[in-house]
Amino acid sequence: MPYIDEALLDDPEELQRKDSRDTLRALASAGAQVREAMTLAEEAGIDRLASTDRPRSVLVAAIGGSSIVADVLELLAEPGSPVPVQARRNLPLPGWVGPMDLVVAVSLSGRAPGPLAVAAEAARRGAMLLTVGADDSPLAQVCRSARGVHVGVGAGGRTSSRTALWTLLAPVLLGADRLGLLDAPVDVLHAVAERLDLRAEQFRPSSDAFVNPAKILAVQLAETVPVVLGDGPLGGVAAARAASMLARTARIPATFGELPDAASGIVACFDGPYTAIGGRRAGTYDDARIRLGDIDTSGWEPHHFAEPEGELMERPRGPESGPGRGDDIFADPYLDGPAPPRLGLLMLRDAAVSPATPESVQAEALTDAVLTTAREAGARVMEVQAEEGAPIVRLADHVAALDFAATYLAIGLGLDPSVSPHVADLRDRTR
Structure with missing residues (x-):
């Protein structure tokens, strides 16, 4: 990992x-x-x-x-x-x-x-x-x-x-x-x-990691095999951009898709080897949501963040938690090998439709169903939700969040986000 x-x-x-x-x-x-x-x-x-x-x-x-x-x-x-x-x-x-x-x-x-x-x-x-x-x-x-x-x-x-x-x-x-x-x-x-401009101020490098949504998202993505899913056409375009930025900037391969068409293909991955029910040992998975207008602290881990008074926040428990459902305390990383990375579902959610329509209600229900299935399977769920505005304004919300997150992820992994030696080699070999 x-x-x-x-x-x-x-x-x-x-x-x-x-x-x-x-x-x-x-x-x-x-x-x-x-x-x-x-x-x-x-x-x-x-x-x-x-x-x-x-x-x-x-x-x-x-x-x-x-x-x-x-x-x-x-x-x-x-x-x-x-x-x-x-x-x-x-x-x-x-x-x-x-x-x-x-x-x-x-x-x-x-x-x-x-x-x-x-x-x-x-x-x-x-x-x-x-x-x-x-x-x-x-x-x-x-x-x-x-x-x-x-x-x-x-x-x-x-x-x-x-x-x-x-x-x-x-x-x-x-x-x-x-x-x-x-x-x-x-x-x-x-x-x-x-x-x-607003997002640039919110995601600025001088903003501490425990209050900067882009840095928080970078840390969460680093611990997963990411799948980026848009909850509609606008989110689908943002998801494609996010996958491209994760690959080219952070050197992290990511699958992407758009609801409703990609629902079955993405959900099928929850049966695979990167979730608790797909053959790996059951564990506790964090659940995080990032709203771009404020910071929702659900999913923050105690060793990362603290309350202003200095008290650690309680770590949320997913469906795979509970008596007898935690990480195997007898697992030996030397004999059993390291645990495989966990699947991470990053959902890019558009602003809510107001007033709601039958189509928007149905789309919202599908998104919630996919997220519920992911949590029950033991995947790590992350959400980024755009604020209200014209379609291109809402798209800017998603693009800014993922562009900054991918860049912070690259730097946190010790990589230069702009320079890839292998890309340079490829160019030299194809001239």
Whole structure:
């Protein structure tokens, strides 16, 4: 089981030393990224899109850390968009794409092969182009040659595509709003920036681990084989982003899914070797819930946290607790081998629907049923719940929480969240 050094998470000097490319600082700039991107989009002429004919379809090309841009656009446009929106990572460009369609290509460096090739082929066919990336890049050149709209990236978005999400996403949302594909006006994006500022303050490195929800979540994730599950479409996009950040930033592989479709697949894992009923010895599993508006202390462990008066809080007991149900005190880690890591279910819950609808009640009941099944199986349950707001504001809640948690997890494990030697080796071997 990975060992996370919790003391390191409260040491500002060590946090800075391990974080060689200021990932935490870049994540904290997310609100500023939104504001800067809005300014750059206006200067680039994003309003020109409002004067053009509505496209027949929209195709979004993005890969790697930028791929969530396509997922978010599909998510927000799907309920009421008058035209279809779909993602494409690379060539071939569908044969139906032509002058009546809009192609959106996103690449922080402006040199990612997939989006660049898609943009070049779209330009050759006469399609409308909206691109986001470095100003002095091949992508910018392709777009300008085709008389499209290219939005450059500012100083706040030059670290990596993982930490520059909002630099890349905000112009695309503005463009889609101008075309009438979704509802993301300037005031909504300002609300996103304010929510991201709030989360940056809440998750800041100087905030102690016992009151910082992102640090708490990092410690809990380190002790599990994580499964990230969204309670609906919005949570599903956030879950995919979370799995990507856990893998690329913290080097922790994670499965992800979205309710209701993934319910049976995720619940089937509760029968496997990483839960109490799946063959491992029964134990006591903690249950934690993180609400982003405040800190719910259920699930906090006594050796981690203390009451202000200095008294330890009582450790909650899960369904597998009780007389004769605790950890085997006779287990010998040398003879029996170390206990396998426990399965952890991280549920990303959307804000409650008000007033409730039959569909929302049914969805809530399914989420609760999955969580109950997980607890009874002995899995460790963690929850992150977004606060109220527009869909993109609620998504910002989840993305911020998991981005910071993955970064703290990497640092706590002694890893640099920005630099992976194996990724560097892979690049060298494929040049």
